[in-house]
Amino acid sequence: GDPPGPALRTAGRELWETGRPPRCSAGQSCLHCPCPEGCLLRPSRHRASLVLASSSAYKRFSELLPKEERENACSARVPKSQILTLPELRANPFQHRICWVFSTSDDRDDSMSFEDFLDMLSVFSDSATSDIKSYYAFRIFDFDDDGTLDRKDLEKLVNCLTGQGEESRLSNTEMEQLIRNILEESDIDKDGTINLAEFQHIVSRSPDFASSFKIVL
Ligand SMILES: [Ca+2]
Numbered sequence: 001g002d003p004p005g006p007a008l009r010t011a012g013r014e015l016w017e018t019g020r021p022p023r024c025s026a027g028q029s030c031l032h033c034p035c036p037e038g039c040l041l042r043p044s045r046h047r048a049s050l051v052l053a054s055s056s057a058y059k060r061f062s063e064l065l066p067k068e069e070r071e072n073a074c075s076a077r078v079p080k081s082q083i084l085t086l087p088e089l090r091a092n093p094f095q096h097r098i099c100w101v102f103s104t105s106d107d108r109d110d111s112m113s114f115e116d117f118l119d120m121l122s123v124f125s126d127s128a129t130s131d132i133k134s135y136y137a138f139r140i141f142d143f144d145d146d147g148t149l150d151r152k153d154l155e156k157l158v159n160c161l162t163g164q165g166e167e168s169r170l171s172n173t174e175m176e177q178l179i180r181n182i183l184e185e186s187d188i189d190k191d192g193t194i195n196l197a198e199f200q201h202i203v204s205r206s207p208d209f210a211s212s213f214k215i216v217l
């Protein structure tokens with residue numbers, strides 16, 4: 001697809017430079033977190049949607065809607081099945097988690113409003129800081145949304161990355177060894193899981209992380 005236009009980059013930068021990374025101290029799970037830190041996007045989102053109303057993001061979003069709904073794309077929700085038709089997501093092994101994390105649907109059906117879509121684009125764009133990217137990566141990898149990456153999450157994460165096929169899957173022994181290595185390197189407080197701070201610490205030592213955590217729509 002087309003790279004994000006200047007409008008998206010400008011608005012994205014504005015969003016991120018004026019806000020702090022959403023480090024949630026309130027809830028373990030920050031999904032739809034009611035705390036102000038967790039919702040730092042919200043205040044500027046309306047402004048950003050105005051800026052972006054004519055941008056390529058808006059165009060991409062409205063094209064996912066049936067023709068009769070495109071006029072009011074700003075108030076419409078795109079079903080998950082349509083979101084997953086985006087080529088950038090179709091091949092992403094975390095596509096279901098990404099929809100889940102960015103959707104604000106009350107029905108929990110992973111449908112996306114334009115603002116949800118915009119959040120997703122902002123996080124995956126070049127203008128998002130590495131703190132923002134790692135925060136959302138953490139939420140995407142936290143499969144059971146309990147605010148920490150335990151062995152089960154890490155196993156799922158590794159399976160997503162290797163693919164589910166018989167020949168690409170790790171053996172139990174390999175998986176066990178890999179998870180032990182990951183924990184040895186990341187689990188600073190030795191409680192057996194990786195919390196957000198530990199995850200961000202690891203990511204800060206991986207200069208390639210931010211550039212690889214990218215979806216360009
Ligand atoms: Ca978890």
Ligand SMILES: [Ca+2]
Pocket residue numbers: 186187188189190191192193194195198
């Ligand atoms: Ca830990």
